[in-house]
Amino acid sequence: MSTISRRKFVTGGLAAAAGVSSLAVASRLSKKYGLVPPDSGGIYGPGETLTYAAQQLLARHSVAREFPRSMISKVPFANAIAPLSDEFKRLEAGGFAGWQLSIQGMVARPASLSLTDLKSFPVRSQITEVVCEEGWSYVAEWIETPLSEILKACGLLPQARYIVYFSIEPDWWESIDMNDAQHPQTLVAWAMNGGDLPVAFGGPLRLRVPRQLGYKSVKFVTRVMATDSLKGFVSSVEPKSPNFGYAWYAGI
Amino acid sequence: MRVTHWITVISFLALLLTGIEIVISHPRFYWGEVGHSQTATLFKIPIPSSRATVPSGYGYVLPDQNGWSRYLHFEAAWALVLTGLVYVIAGLWSRHFRKNVFPAPEDMTWSAFLSVISKHLRLAPANEADARSYNVLQRVTYLIVVFVLFPLVILSGLAMSPAFNAAVPWVVTSLGGRQSARTIRFFVSISVVLFFLVHIAMVVLTGFANRMREMIIGSAAIFKERL
Numbered sequence: 001m002s003t004i005s006r007r008k009f010v011t012g013g014l015a016a017a018a019g020v021s022s023l024a025v026a027s028r029l030s031k032k033y034g035l036v037p038p039d040s041g042g043i044y045g046p047g048e049t050l051t052y053a054a055q056q057l058l059a060r061h062s063v064a065r066e067f068p069r070s071m072i073s074k075v076p077f078a079n080a081i082a083p084l085s086d087e088f089k090r091l092e093a094g095g096f097a098g099w100q101l102s103i104q105g106m107v108a109r110p111a112s113l114s115l116t117d118l119k120s121f122p123v124r125s126q127i128t129e130v131v132c133e134e135g136w137s138y139v140a141e142w143i144e145t146p147l148s149e150i151l152k153a154c155g156l157l158p159q160a161r162y163i164v165y166f167s168i169e170p171d172w173w174e175s176i177d178m179n180d181a182q183h184p185q186t187l188v189a190w191a192m193n194g195g196d197l198p199v200a201f202g203g204p205l206r207l208r209v210p211r212q213l214g215y216k217s218v219k220f221v222t223r224v225m226a227t228d229s230l231k232g233f234v235s236s237v238e239p240k241s242p243n244f245g246y247a248w249y250a251g252i
Numbered sequence: 253m254r255v256t257h258w259i260t261v262i263s264f265l266a267l268l269l270t271g272i273e274i275v276i277s278h279p280r281f282y283w284g285e286v287g288h289s290q291t292a293t294l295f296k297i298p299i300p301s302s303r304a305t306v307p308s309g310y311g312y313v314l315p316d317q318n319g320w321s322r323y324l325h326f327e328a329a330w331a332l333v334l335t336g337l338v339y340v341i342a343g344l345w346s347r348h349f350r351k352n353v354f355p356a357p358e359d360m361t362w363s364a365f366l367s368v369i370s371k372h373l374r375l376a377p378a379n380e381a382d383a384r385s386y387n388v389l390q391r392v393t394y395l396i397v398v399f400v401l402f403p404l405v406i407l408s409g410l411a412m413s414p415a416f417n418a419a420v421p422w423v424v425t426s427l428g429g430r431q432s433a434r435t436i437r438f439f440v441s442i443s444v445v446l447f448f449l450v451h452i453a454m455v456v457l458t459g460f461a462n463r464m465r466e467m468i469i470g471s472a473a474i475f476k477e478r479l
Contacts, residue, residue, distance in 0.1 A: 044320075047327025059419030067285075077288035080305050129286065129430065131414050133318060134303060135278035136288035137430055211418045245319035251415025252326060 034161075034177065038230045039248045052249045056179070064185050064210040067127045072193060073138035076130075078200035081169075081219065088168050088220060096204040101150075101188065105164075105225040108155025115190060115204060121145040121153070126185060128210040130217070133250070140201075141194070142208055144187030151181065151226065160226035165207050168222045175230055175248070176209060176216065185210050188221065213250040253348065254470060256339040259331060264448070266328035271441060273321035276314060277302045281438060285429035294435060329409065336402060352386060353395060359388040397447050401440055408437035 030036050035053035039045070084092075091098050102112045125143045147163070163181040166173040180186055189206045190197050197203035202219030209216045279297040280289070287293065289305050300310035302317065343349045358364070368389045386394065410416045411424035411433035427433040455463045 044323035044327050047323065047330050050330045051326055055415050055419075059415060062415070062419035064414065064418040065421050065424075071285065073286050073291075075288075075290050077290055129414070131412075131430065132278075132288075133274075133322065135274070135412075135434060136280075136286075138286045138288055211415050213414060245323075247319075247323055247326075252413040 034179075037247075037249045038162075038175075044247075048247055048249065051252055055249070055251050060179055062211070064128050067129070067139050069127065069141070071139050072127060072141055076138045076140050076193070076201065077136060078198075079132065079214070081200070084199075084220075085169055091168075092199065099204050099222070101205060101221060102223050103150060103154045103226075104223065105227050106157040106160035107151070107226050108157060109153075111154050113150070118145050118150075118188060118190060118205075121149045124184075124187060126187070126210070128185065128208070130210075130214050132214045133246070140192055142187065142189045143191035144189040144208060146184060147186045147188055147207065147224070148182045148184070150188065150224070156226055159228050161228045162226075162230050164225045164227060164230070165218055165221050166223040166225070167218050167220045169220055172218060172220075174207075174216050174218050176212075180209060180211065183209075183211065211251055213252075215246060216250045253339070253342065254467060256335045256342070257467065259335045260339075263328040263332035263335065264444075266324055267332065268441075268445065270321035270325040270328070273302075273317045274325065275438070276300075277316065277318050278306060279308070280306065281435045282431035283428070283435060284431055287431040329406075333406060340398075353391055355388045355391040359391075364388050393447065397444065401444050401447070404440045405437060405444065408433045408440060412437070 027036075030049070030053055033056070035049070035056050037048050037052040040049045040052075096115060099115055100112045101114075101118065102110070104110050122145070123143060124146055125141060127139060127141045129137050129139045131137045151163075161178055162175050163178070164173055164175040176186070185208075187208050189202070189208045190204060192198065192201055192203075197206060202217070202221075205221045206217055206219050207221045207224075275297070276299065278289075279299050279301055280287070280293045281295055281297075282291065283294045289307060299308070300312060300314050301308040302314040304313045343353075365388060368387050407423055408427060410420075411427050412430060417424045417430070424430055424433055427436055455467075
């Protein structure tokens with residue numbers, strides 16, 4: 001049996017110390033530059049942090065693929081949703097004329113916008129793919145208002161770091177970082193494939209985040225909140241999670 | 253090298269288990285860019301699904317395990333890719349690939365392949381050289397696994413990530429679309445699993461205890477157990 005020599009012991013110790021301190025430096029730097037996702041704790045934290053940091057460092061400004069009109073799926077697919085609430089049914093009966101999207105939190109001018117108000121913003125249409133974490137996908141055209149335009153009009157405050165967005169249905173929300181919130185393809189959609197956005201696909205209003213998986217595109221959105229902390233709102237790690245423990249960053 | 257092997261084993265098993273869990277949520281495969289429960293499939297696996305929306309033909313739905321499966325899948329993928337990088341760099345640096353893995357040019361003939369295969373079929377006893385070195389069949393298989401299957405499994409996995417496809421669209425395009433990438437990944441994964449099974453069988457057939465001693469501590473009492 002070999003014994004560990006003193007030199008080996010000293011070099012090993014120094015290497016370990018260097019490793020630990022460089023990890024500490026890396027963790028401080030990555031916090032400073034926003035490379036750490038809110039679900040970075042726990043046993044899956046290292047993997048999530050690597051994925052999120054890699055995306056932030058290498059592809060922060062990338063643009064999701066847009067497809068030619070000929071590639072729009074003839075039959076799109078809507079995942080099952082729980083029976084809709086009475087409040088939703090009441091608004092649906094009124095042709096969604098009473099539907100309001102409220103913008104709150106760290107904005108200078110909180111607002112409540114009707115569908116007609118939303119349509120007065122600059123409109124963008126994009127043909128992008130909806131990708132479910134289960135594996136299936138379809139391509140559709142979405143007609144929408146960029147979220148960044150709405151945030152600009154409401155005077156987004158510089159200290160805001162995340163956007164939390166809520167469905168009218170209970171316990172259904174998601175959150176994204178400011179980079180995704182300001183991304184030109186992150187939109188509040190009200191029309192799909194040339195018609196109104198069908199209820200099954202999230203109508204009258206769905207927040208589309210095409211660089212992430214489908215579960216980040218919350219259906220029936222009524223509230224958007226700007227915040228500097230996700231405490232209480234990180235869907236994937238909070239006990240009241242609407243996502244059953246799915247990763248916060250869903251770009252993969 | 254031995255450390256990278258065992259990290260690879262742990263990551264591989266984690267990826268396999270969680271990969272199966274994720275496939276169960278949609279055991280249908282397509283070709284092209286898109287596909288879902290209401291479009292035609294290339295093929296489907298006749299198993300029950302963990303989603304009620306999948307027409308599996310079974311009257312029940314399995315529990316949804318995708319949350320932790322996805323977390324673990326990507327963490328194990330990072331462990332495997334980082335370990336693989338260390339392994340490939342170390343292998344080039346120490347000339348492991350050149351010395352032990354790349355077949356000698358004179359072995360790259362059909363007759364050399366056939367001689368190895370027929371030797372196996374005749375169950376000819378191994379000689380000492382077989383225990384110390386890899387034969388041409390082993391070398392070629394190993395090269396295919398390390399330099400073809402692993403890169404393909406990584407690329408086809410990345411081609412299913414919406415953020416990666418936004419950043420590097422040519423990978424998914426060259427694989428024939430997102431659903432094609434998923435289907436390719438399924439077959440590549442099956443090939444890796446087949447390699448894994450044959451590899452384990454070989455280890456067991458050539459003396460499990462001795463091989464394990466080699467793989468863990470690096471030396472073996474050659475032939476003590478076999479002869």
